Amino acid sequence: MRSDISMEITISEMTLYDLPEVMELEREVFFWPWTEEMFRDEMSRDYSFIFLAREPSGLLVGFICFWMLIDEMHILNLGIRKRYRRLKIASKLALAALEFCYLRGAGAATLEVREKNKAAIKLYKSLGFEEAGIRKNYYESPRDNAVIMWLYDIYSLLEKSP
Ligand SMILES: CC(C)(COP(=O)(O)OP(=O)(O)OC[C@H]1O[C@@H](n2cnc3c(N)ncnc32)[C@H](O)[C@@H]1OP(=O)(O)O)[C@@H](O)C(=O)NCCC(=O)NCCS
Numbered sequence: 001m002r003s004d005i006s007m008e009i010t011i012s013e014m015t016l017y018d019l020p021e022v023m024e025l026e027r028e029v030f031f032w033p034w035t036e037e038m039f040r041d042e043m044s045r046d047y048s049f050i051f052l053a054r055e056p057s058g059l060l061v062g063f064i065c066f067w068m069l070i071d072e073m074h075i076l077n078l079g080i081r082k083r084y085r086r087l088k089i090a091s092k093l094a095l096a097a098l099e100f101c102y103l104r105g106a107g108a109a110t111l112e113v114r115e116k117n118k119a120a121i122k123l124y125k126s127l128g129f130e131e132a133g134i135r136k137n138y139y140e141s142p143r144d145n146a147v148i149m150w151l152y153d154i155y156s157l158l159e160k161s162p
Contacts, residue, residue, distance in 0.1 A: 029079035
């Protein structure tokens with residue numbers, strides 16, 4: 001049981017000034033990191049948002065990228081530095097993003113995650129996401145299926161959250 005452990009973080013929206021730090025974190029977290037170009041593309045879309053989590057010293061410890069599409073939220077990417085995991089930072093980032101989208105009219109949220117990524121699937125389930133389908137061989141290198149997950153009612157999650 002680790003649910004009593006958490007960490008004070010501040011959450012802010014990413015700007016271009018944050019790009020070098022975000023790239024450094026991205027390379028630590030992912031085997032196939034997003035490129036600088038991919039981050040710039042996301043930042044240029046008016047429906048795409050990136051929130052950053054920093055610990056009190058200012059160190060960047062995690063980020064979430066998501067789309068707000070009419071009445072749905074799509075989570076594209078979420079990553080936490082290795083030595084800062086299991087401190088509820090991903091949960092807090094996801095909740096901040098869900099609240100942001102809910103306040104702009106999103107009732108539900110969806111995402112795709114590697115079927116072998118049991119940690120991420122467990123995280124999303126802990127937030128109330130449910131498995132809704134499989135896309136066979138959706139990912140390459142290594143090949144993996146995508147699990148499609150949905151949170152059908154953002155409001156009921158936010159109502160329960162501190
Ligand atoms: C998946 C990831 C984002 C989780 O971040 P995190 O900040 O450690 O997650 P949290 O502390 O908020 O975890 C909340 C709950 O999710 C579940 N969970 C998270 N990581 C877990 C793990 N490694 N094993 C089992 N359950 C896990 C647990 O239920 C956890 O609650 P608990 O710690 O009280 O048991 C992080 O491990 C990561 O960055 N992984 C690499 C990148 C990645 O896979 N991103 C997802 C792309 S879709």
